[in-house]
Amino acid sequence: MQSFVRVLLVGLTVLVLVPAAASANFGLQGNVGPDLGVDIPRVTGLGDTDIRITVARIIRVAMGLLGIIAVVIVLIGGFTWMTAGGNDEKVGEAKKWIFAGIIGLAIILSAFAISTFVIRSLINATIG
Known part of the structure; x- marks a missing residue:
């Protein structure tokens, strides 16, 4: 002790x-x-640099990285589908990967649009 x-x-x-x-x-x-x-x-x-601008830059970089990850998921699904060789099980798995990647892209683009709108509104309201 x-x-x-x-x-x-x-x-x-x-x-x-x-x-x-x-x-x-x-x-x-x-x-x-x-x-x-x-x-x-x-x-x-x-x-x-103003903290709001720094936060906006961080959010943009994060959204860009998430977008890249979603595109890679779609590419993995496409690659799996192309190399399935007619195997229905692999094709079904590839469709799931592609669908998940597209849903992820839609969510990321929506989040990017909303965050860009909010940050621009805050900057315009406070700075003028």
Whole structure:
């Protein structure tokens, strides 16, 4: 029990002191004055892109990857169908793969359209 308490105290000390040392290396203490740290992204090199635009970009990349996966599923189904050799069981399995891929594509395209509409509406409503 004593060793657990020691490990816990050392861990908490490290968690408290490491961010302070990191911010000292970046010289952030002088910039956190009256602007409440608004200048920190520029000082640290993180960029000053609006968070809504960043989220929109992440969603677009995720939807693109999901679309690629759905197309690969359709291609696997097509390949399975073409190599079935007249076997009804394999053809049925290939039809299921193709149907699942098409349904997935429809869901992904709908989600992409809805998210694009919502994000554009939010950006236009807040930025103007």
